[in-house]
Amino acid sequence: MMHRRFLTIATSPFAAIALAALLSGCGRDDEAPPPPTVPEPVAADTAAVAPGDEALANAVVTSKTAAAVDLKYDVLAKPAVGQPFEIELTFLPRLAADVLEIEVTGIPGLELVSGGSARIEAVNAGDRHSTRVLVRADAAGLYYVGVVAKMMTQVQSDVRTFSVPVVVGEVAAAEKAAPGTDATGQAIESMPASESTTKPVDGQ
Numbered sequence: 001m002m003h004r005r006f007l008t009i010a011t012s013p014f015a016a017i018a019l020a021a022l023l024s025g026c027g028r029d030d031e032a033p034p035p036p037t038v039p040e041p042v043a044a045d046t047a048a049v050a051p052g053d054e055a056l057a058n059a060v061v062t063s064k065t066a067a068a069v070d071l072k073y074d075v076l077a078k079p080a081v082g083q084p085f086e087i088e089l090t091f092l093p094r095l096a097a098d099v100l101e102i103e104v105t106g107i108p109g110l111e112l113v114s115g116g117s118a119r120i121e122a123v124n125a126g127d128r129h130s131t132r133v134l135v136r137a138d139a140a141g142l143y144y145v146g147v148v149a150k151m152m153t154q155v156q157s158d159v160r161t162f163s164v165p166v167v168v169g170e171v172a173a174a175e176k177a178a179p180g181t182d183a184t185g186q187a188i189e190s191m192p193a194s195e196s197t198t199k200p201v202d203g204q
Contacts (some may be wrong), residue, residue, distance in 0.1 A: 106145060
């Protein structure tokens with residue numbers, strides 16, 4: 001009789017619920033609380049400005065934005081009339097390319113002494129490619145160096161053109177504010193900037 005009563009109590013619904021709650025409570029006491037979550041530090045975005053680029057000036061874009069490359073420049077010494085001076089051009093591609101071709105031109109009164117062209121192979125996004133050009137001005141004034149950057153792949157070629165302003169000698173503030181004139185005050189007839197996307201011909 002006692003045996004049957006024990007079985008009845010043990011199998012009743014209330015006893016089962018109580019037993020489950022007891023076992024569940026014992027399990028939680030034995031388990032340690034989870035450790036607090038510590039957020040991982042976020043890495044700083046260092047790709048936007050490379051070390052050493054903070055002091056460089058941005059070249060003026062004279063065409064539509066097509067080729068994924070930017071240009072910064074630095075005049076390495078104060079330009080003097082009749083004396084050659086160097087300009088450092090730093091190209092910052094934002095996409096990969098098989099070849100980056102560079103062509104530099106001057107304007108009347110500003111002679112390009114050396115460094116008129118360059119060719120860089122196997123360009124990767126985020127690279128930093130620098131080249132130098134040597135120029136000389138016949139008179140004091142505000143001049144512009146034209147730069148053409150062509151990003152070429154097996155699929156297409158994209159071109160972007162830039163203008164690099166250079167002040168040679170002592171120039172009046174009024175002349176600095178009029179970039180469309182040369183050292184003599186005459187208007188400069190600039191060639192229209194062109195930008196194209198072309199597909200290479202097979203075998204070239």
